[in-house]
Amino acid sequence: MSTTTIKKTPKHTLSVVVKHNLNTLSRIIGIFSAKGFELDSVTFASEAEPGMARLTITTRGDEKTVEQINKHLYNVVDVLKVINLTHKKCIERELAIVKVSTAKVGRPEIMLIAQAFKAKVIDITSDKLALEVTGNTDKVDAMIEVLRPYGIVAMSRTGSIALKREFQGAVNIN
Amino acid sequence: MSLKPVKKAVSPETQTFNGAEILIKTLADLDVDTIFGYPGGAVLPVYDTLFDNHDLNHVLIRHEQAGTHAADGYARATGKPGVVLVTSGPGGTNTVTGIATAMMDSIPLVVLTGQVPTSVIGNDAFQEADIVGITRPITKQNYLVRDVSELEDVLREAFHIATNGRPGPVLVDLPKDMLNTVGNYKCNKKVDIPSFKPTLHGHQPQIAKAAKMLSEAKKPLIYVGGGAISGEAWKEVTEFAERLNVPVTTTLMGLGVFPESKPQSLGMLGMHGTWYANMAMTECDVLLAVGARFDDRVTGRLNGFSQKSRKIHIDIDPSCIGKNVDVEVPIVGDVKRVIPAIDKLATPPETSEWWNIIKTWKKEHPLEVPQADDKIYPQQMVKMISEVTEGNAIVVTDVGQHQMWAAQHYKFNHPRSWISSGGLGTMGYGFPAALGAALACPDRDVVCITGDGGFQMSSYELATAVEYKIPVKIALMNNNCLGMVRQWQQLFYKNRTSYSVFGSNNPDFVKMAESYGAVGMRATNPKEMRDVLDKAMKIDDGPVLMDFSVVETENCYPMVPSGAALNEMVESDEEANKG
Secondary structure (H helix, E strand, O other), rough: OOOOEEEOOOOOEEEEEEOHHHHHHHHHHHHHHHOOOOOOEEEEOOOOOOOOEEEEEEEOOOOOHHHHHHHHHHOOEEEEEEEEEEOOEEEEEEEEEEEOOOOOOOOHHHHHHHHHHHOOOEEEEEEEEEEEEOHHHHHHHHHHHHHHHHOEEEEEEEOOEEEEOOOOOOOOOO | OOOOOOOOOOOOOOOOOOOOHHHHHHHHOOOOEEEEEOOHHHHHHHHHHHHHOOOOOOEOOOOOOHHHHHHHHHHHHHOOEEEEEEEHHHHHHOHHHHHHHHHHHOOEEEEEEEEHHHHHHHOOOOOOOOHHHHHHHHHHHHEOOOOHHHHHHHHHHHHHHHHHOOOOOOEEEEHHHHHEEEEEOOOOOOOOOOOOOOOEEEHHHHHHHHHHHHOOOOOEEEEEEOOOOOOOOHHHHHHHHHHOOOEEEEEOOOOOOOOOOOOOEEEEOOOOOOHHHHHHHHOEEEEEEEEEOOOOOHHHOHOOOOOOOOOEEEEEEHHHHHOOOOOOOEEEOOOHHHHHHHHHHHHOOOOHHHHHHHHHHHOOOOOOOOOOOOEEEHHHHHHHHHOOOOOOOOEEEEOOOOHHHHHHHHHOOOOOOOOOOOOOOOOOOOOHHHHHHHOOOOOOEEEEEEEHHHOOOOOOHHHHHHHOOOOEEEEEEOOOOOOOHHHHHHHHHOOOOOEEOOOOHHOOOHHHHHHOOOOEEEEEHHHHHHHHHHHHHOOOOEEEEEEEEOOOOOOOOOOOOOOOEHOEOOOOOOHHHHH
16 A cells, blocks of 8 residues: 555545444445445444444545445445545544664664654564554555665554544644 | 154243244244245254144245245245245355345345354355355345344344345345254344334435426436336326326336336337337436336446436435436435325426327337248247237246347236346246246236246256146247347357357257146147147146247347447347448
8 A cells, every 4th residue: 555656536434333243344345346446444343332343444436436335335234324534524543563674774763763753663673673653544654655765574554543523613633 | 743842831922942943933923925945954953843834835946046036936926025945055055046136136035044053164064155155245134143042033134124125135044053942932023223224205305306307398208117116116107107198118127017008108128128218218308217227238338328318316225326327316215105206296298299209209110020820930929928818917037038029029017027037137037936926926827938048947847836736837939049149149249159059959848848747838830829828828737838939040129239329229130230
């Protein structure tokens, strides 16, 4: 999921509340493969309410495609609610763990970059550092791109999670 | 002799039974009268319960796929969900084509599959298949019931989901140990699924907008699909179209919604629709789509489809709206409720000029039925069946040329009289579906118009038909080839008829019928055909197979060639070859 790839179609974030079972999860993923919709990332975990789960799906497509995705999701019997967060103010976070080689430039330079992204060092070995970064997907993408030339040994991303902001007014909140 | 386990002492409200008994009790409580099934290891507990149960009529089919089609035919003829009971593994996988057929045509089915015991699920046990996984994309919902305490509720939910909103198949997988476990039968009839609440009433402002558009239209057209059948809205649609005096065309799935004897009927549209229906679709200025989904066989080339019209689309499934064709007024709702709501607000539009155009089209481009005395043209065959049954039979077909000719030349005047695999186009569907329809409607004539290709895919069900004395009339349009495949090869592959001609390798169908104990008859000219049909219609204690040798080279027209627009129809081989 490199930002160097040019994505022509706009990104959409959907928050989907479902009954917590694997059949539902499979049905939802199945829609994307069967209908040929794009799927950038998906997270699935328990909701506050017992027996329920929430998926955060990031996908790409024009408005018509996203409308179809929305309708198909609602056709899954165990889907309770689909919220398209794309045009709403929302709180979006992603977490990534990135293992970077320190062989070329040494630790201090990598740690400077980590500092700039408010990333934490969570593991150190003789020739590698593991960094933990959280933020919206753009920020995570940005840090990964900066680190790439130094040699990313491995990385793991959670995919985006998001909720609608309670305050949908005009004041800009960072 | 029954070896049923002894029942535990029971309290009047909640009674204790094993899973298999709870299953049968719940089915009976859900008004299921007929199930189509085939026994096997994993469902033995259920079959043991059925051994001395007389609430349910169990029909022993000869193959699970045919059983699923039979249940589908039963559902299409009645509107009630069809029920199938099969064993695990191959029993389940054999139902897959039948389930997909029902899914594509929105037919309510409940498929009950046995499963290996819960302790060995996932261990590649004998006759184990992940049928819930396999059928996920072709069911509306499916369940694996691990705990007997969930069984009754799941079954009630399954029937509710299969029959409400846009209908469809639901599968319930039943592990053998669960069927043997003792649990409670609560008889709790209430079904409440918070995440499943189909929209039934259309949005009022949209309804008003639709009514205004139709009232002001100069060239309106109503295009009706299978949604008006499953929504049981034929009366509403007919009254509405007649009052507004607006022409009506139906899809393959919508045949029978609007009587073809009415002057407003343009018959079927689409790839093998009438010339005038397709021209009306091309030229209309306001299009009202009713429970139809703008399938590619209906629209032809999309960028040439009904470009001059403003479109209104009523559908209970929002995902059908705006999928293939953009519409100006989408109305999500139940056709049976939305049409009367529009009717209330609409005034008949001024359409006399439009009708003059349509009448000219009808006169200049009628559906042709070639005639001969010494041979049978396929169109003639369908026309004669239509006349002999006076348009009152339930017509069930397979897929291909005979299906299109049946759709074109049988004059449908009643809903639930046309049973055909429209979406999936499943060969082998016709005969077993006809059995299901005949069992559901013993008072009606059921004619299975089939081909020599399709019939051979499920001819083994002759055994079932004979065993249960099901009086289905099999009208086999025998051209010794896969006619529609051959037609496409002639038109689009330079007449290279690759593997589509059976020639003399077909069996003797009359002898085949006789070997099962059914009546077989043959006709090679119209006079014989009439005699055979007259005799067949009088037989009411079993199936009749009528082998009609038809003109082998005949092709089905008119036709919108693949990739062409609706107004680019060809009406003969000569015209097709020119293009």
